[in-house]
Amino acid sequence: xxxxxxxxxxxxxxxxxxxxxxxxxxxxxxxxxxxxxxxxxxxxxxxxxxxxxxxxxxxxxxxxxxxxxxxxxxxxxxxxxxxxxxxxxxxxxxxxxxxxxxxxxxxxxxxxxxxxxxxxxxxxxxxxxxxxxxxxxxxxxxxxxxxxxxxxxxxxxxxxxxxxxxxxxxxxxxxxxxxxxxxxxxxxxxxxxxxxxxxxxxxxxxxxxxxxxxxxxxxxxxxxxxxxxxxxxxxxxxxxxxxxxxxxxxxxxxxxxxxxxxxxxxxxxxxxxxxxxxxxxxxxxxxxxxxxxxxxxxxxxxxxxxxxxxxxxxxxxxxxxxxxxxxxxxxxxxxxxxxxxxxxxxxxxxxxxxxxxxxxxxxxxxxxxxxxxxxxxxxxxxxxxxxxxxxxxxxxxxxxxxxxxxxxxxxxxxxxxxxxxx
Ligand code: HEC
Ligand code: HEC
Ligand code: HEC
Ligand code: HEC
Ligand code: HEC
Ligand code: HEC
Numbered sequence: 001x002x003x004x005x006x007x008x009x010x011x012x013x014x015x016x017x018x019x020x021x022x023x024x025x026x027x028x029x030x031x032x033x034x035x036x037x038x039x040x041x042x043x044x045x046x047x048x049x050x051x052x053x054x055x056x057x058x059x060x061x062x063x064x065x066x067x068x069x070x071x072x073x074x075x076x077x078x079x080x081x082x083x084x085x086x087x088x089x090x091x092x093x094x095x096x097x098x099x100x101x102x103x104x105x106x107x108x109x110x111x112x113x114x115x116x117x118x119x120x121x122x123x124x125x126x127x128x129x130x131x132x133x134x135x136x137x138x139x140x141x142x143x144x145x146x147x148x149x150x151x152x153x154x155x156x157x158x159x160x161x162x163x164x165x166x167x168x169x170x171x172x173x174x175x176x177x178x179x180x181x182x183x184x185x186x187x188x189x190x191x192x193x194x195x196x197x198x199x200x201x202x203x204x205x206x207x208x209x210x211x212x213x214x215x216x217x218x219x220x221x222x223x224x225x226x227x228x229x230x231x232x233x234x235x236x237x238x239x240x241x242x243x244x245x246x247x248x249x250x251x252x253x254x255x256x257x258x259x260x261x262x263x264x265x266x267x268x269x270x271x272x273x274x275x276x277x278x279x280x281x282x283x284x285x286x287x288x289x290x291x292x293x294x295x296x297x298x299x300x301x302x303x304x305x306x307x308x309x310x311x312x313x314x315x316x317x318x319x320x321x322x323x324x325x326x327x328x329x330x331x332x333x334x335x336x337x338x339x340x341x342x343x344x345x346x347x348x349x350x351x352x353x354x355x356x357x358x359x360x361x362x363x364x365x366x367x368x369x370x371x372x373x374x375x376x377x378x379x380x381x382x383x384x385x386x387x388x389x390x391x392x393x394x395x396x397x398x399x400x401x402x403x404x405x406x407x408x409x410x411x412x413x414x415x416x417x418x419x420x421x422x
Pocket of ligand 5: 332336337338339342343346347348349353354370371374375376378379382383384385409412413414419420
């Protein structure tokens with residue numbers, strides 16, 4: 001079959017370039033996916049003194065707005081009460097109540113059986129700093145609620161919600177579009193070849209449209225460039241899948257099991273800004289972060305939402321003395337040693353850097369791969385937080401003599417097998 005119609009060959013050229021674009025897009029997307037796969041959120045900023053105190057000591061029970069959490073909202077507190085009263089109150093609420101102070105007695109009656117704990121160790125300045133923070137937070141519009149002053153700042157990673165989901169969607173959409181374009185071009189080719197093609201033989205409209213289309217498709221299939229492109233594409237996809245499969249043996253990134261109680265970090269750590277270490281009590285002190293016992297829940301749920309069936313499960317666990325069987329999400333193999341305090345306290349790495357934005361998760365999901373490569377990669381890149389840590393002074397001085405590079409975790413033994421392997 002031969003035609004010298006210009007439009008015809010133009011369209012043929014078009015189809016070819018559409019196919020090659022398809023290939024390029026696919027390859028580009030596959031390789032870019034590799035780099036998106038790891039998410040790492042950068043660390044937060046320095047909060048003012050009062051804000052820090054408030055978030056560690058008061059936030060689990062108080063909001064800086066009008067909102068009642070466990071205790072009353074503290075907005076406008078410095079107008080309701082004078083500083084002398086507030087200093088006495090925060091240091092020892094019980095003493096103020098038993099002194100017969102009318103305001104305190106009424107407050108106590110209103111919040112019974114909840115009582116505020118004492119803070120005898122706070123200095124006057126500490127408390128004044130906290131009050132200043134409350135006043136400062138009240139200044140902007142009330143709409144700027146809990147969402148703004150996030151407990152731990154973390155920058156969002158683009159498409160961090162689910163890179164693989166987004167990627168697949170884009171890929172599928174692109175494929176569909178490309179295939180549609182290709183289809184249209186093929187149809188055009190057939191129509192044109194029917195219009196201008198050689199009408200030799202049985203004359204006129206002898207060959208039906210469908211048969212023409214078949215012939216064109218057949219021609220496309222026997223086109224060697226097209227065939228080799230399809231072949232290469234196939235090989236590429238299969239290899240990619242195989243390698244990905246091999247690399248992800250034992251990797252459970254994205255694992256988000258259903259938990260026995262519908263506990264939400266988004267609600268507790270996000271909306272109510274309860275500090276991570278209020279529940280994960282040893283995360284700054286020990287090797288493991290610990291999962292809270294039912295008693296910690298009861299600090300609040302002794303009162304809050306008692307009637308909810310989910311909360312009833314906590315009561316049941318306590319009554320029957322059976323621990324809640326939370327499903328473990330993150331789990332390194334026994335051969336590896338990981339210590340939280342070393343990272344959160346000494347290294348000052350934010351929870352979110354490794355765990356993603358937990359405070360936005362309804363259900364906890366494993367965001368990082370937790371592979372050896374992941375640990376090593378960070379140790380190569382991350383500078384040791386040596387500032388204000390006398391322990392490192394000598395080491396830093398020594399390191400500076402030998403190198404212009406900053407002191408990284410790799411330099412203090414972060415790549416030694418025995419540090420991470422028993
Ligand atoms: C365990 C929960 C809890 C913690 C933690 C807590 N409070 Fe309270 N707070 C309460 C409760 C409950 C009340 C209501 C009075 C009562 O029943 O004792 C209250 C009352 C107050 C009041 C009086 C409010 C009013 O409207 O007059 C102030 C001021 C206050 N708290 C400040 C603080 C500060 C500052 C901190 C942190 C250093 C703090 N609280 C930590 C539970 C708590
Ligand atoms: C009110 C208590 C509470 C607070 C506050 C809290 N968590 Fe949790 N966290 C839990 C409970 C309960 C679980 C186990 C159930 C689950 O996985 O949701 C858990 C599970 C986790 C896990 C997964 C543990 C595993 O099995 O691998 C991580 C990671 C985590 N929390 C991080 C955080 C971070 C980061 C914060 C602060 C932004 C935080 N949590 C604040 C109660 C809390
Ligand atoms: C510092 C206080 C505090 C602690 C500690 C706490 N919660 Fe909560 N929890 C809340 C508040 C506030 C709400 C929201 C109540 C509302 O929606 O009115 C809530 C809501 C819930 C809900 C949703 C209930 C429903 O039916 O809407 C569940 C489930 C829950 N918490 C489970 C837990 C578990 C499990 C723990 C212990 C690991 C825990 N909470 C510890 C304050 C707390
Ligand atoms: C340097 C990375 C890193 C940082 C930073 C980090 N974690 Fe983890 N976290 C891990 C790893 C790895 C595991 C799995 C540990 C294991 O299986 O032995 C884990 C496990 C957990 C668990 C499950 C229980 C446990 O201890 O095994 C909780 C809860 C948790 N982390 C909370 C937190 C909180 C809260 C913070 C911030 C205060 C935090 N993590 C900071 C890497 C990190
Ligand atoms: C986000 C970065 C980051 C990740 C991911 C990370 N680390 Fe670290 N790691 C650090 C920093 C920072 C220090 C330095 C703390 C210090 O100053 O001692 C450190 C220190 C260590 C040390 C002590 C090294 C020494 O010589 O004192 C060990 C052991 C360790 N990490 C194990 C692990 C393991 C195991 C993993 C993976 C499961 C891991 N780390 C993942 C940042 C990270
Ligand atoms: C920064 C911490 C760290 C250092 C340093 C480190 N590893 Fe690992 N290694 C790990 C972690 C975490 C795992 C588990 C990874 C996983 O589950 O995928 C692991 C896994 C392994 C495994 C695979 C075991 C298996 O089940 O697949 C071997 C083998 C291994 N490491 C050997 C070494 C050797 C040899 C060195 C020294 C050259 C070394 N590691 C240094 C953290 C480390």
